[in-house]
Amino acid sequence: MVHQQRSPAQLSQSGDTEDMTMTLAPRLAYFAGVARTEHVTRAAQEMNVPQSTLSRAMVRLEQDLGVELFARRGRTVALTPAGRTFLTSVERALAEIERAAEEVRADADPATGKVAFGFLHTMGTETVPGLIRAFRAEHPRVRFSLVQNYGEAMLERMRAGELDLCLTSPVPDAPDLVARRLDEQKLRLVVPADHRLAARKRVRLAEAADESFVTLEPGYGLRRITDALCAEAGFRPKVAFEGEEAETLRGLVAAGLGVALLPPPAVPRPGVAELTVTAPRAAREIGVAWMAGTVDTPPVAAFKKFLLSRKGTLLT
Missing domain, CATH: 3.40.190.10 (Periplasmic binding protein-like II)
Incomplete structure (x- = not known):
């Protein structure tokens, strides 16, 4: 069976904005580079791509949008009013992507990265502050995002990608989680x-x-x-x-x-x-849990190793 490929403009008209975004996104940085230099050859040199590739990308972008973005004068170009409008949003979008990339790189940095850590309310007064103090003796610049909640709520936040690790009780038993018993607390x-x-x-x-x-x-x-x-x-x-x-x-x-x-x-x-x-x-087990199959950033891996090393001494 042969399916006719629809243009992004047609996809947008049919409400399929996700397909439109996937089609346009790879060309946005090219567009911003050409708009900044107003010269296809110079932009190709700065971005280290063949001029022919860049020229074809700009033609396809205009075809996809159904509007002219550039007024061409030989090898130089100038933005049309539609191009200037489009550039404002493109620059904002690219800046947001760059900010997000810098943020996730910072969170994964071995020395200064971030750990999203959840724990029970009853462990927030002494146990968790003591753990973090001991861990930061060896990793002084690692940052923490701390969440106090009851066990099931923390597990749901972890499943949603909001937490890397959590201390909870009872120790959970679920196929999508890895859990390790760390200690026991008398009631x-x-x-x-x-x-x-x-x-x-x-x-x-x-x-x-x-x-x-x-x-x-x-x-x-x-x-x-x-x-x-x-x-x-x-x-x-x-x-x-x-x-x-x-x-x-x-x-x-x-x-x-x-x-x-x-x-x-x-x-x-x-x-x-x-x-x-x-x-x-009368006692309750305290354990640490994380999502199965996840790849830890260096700071999360270091803190996980630290917690596991405290087995049997977590509460002392």
């Missing part, structure tokens, strides 16, 4: 300071079966772990309040509004007691 039963259990050092989770719980919202990894541990202890938690941040939950506990299963705080908070849970075993 404590946090109760108000005047609670009946507050004088205890250790507690079985089943002893809190009748309590009201304050938890993170559904979808958060810590919420799933809380629900699973309570189920293992033989009860379903009665949820009184749901939040988005662990320290907010600690404040609710201090106000006497319930109890919570939480990782240790960065700084001890007054008004609560934090009890070791003896049964079931």
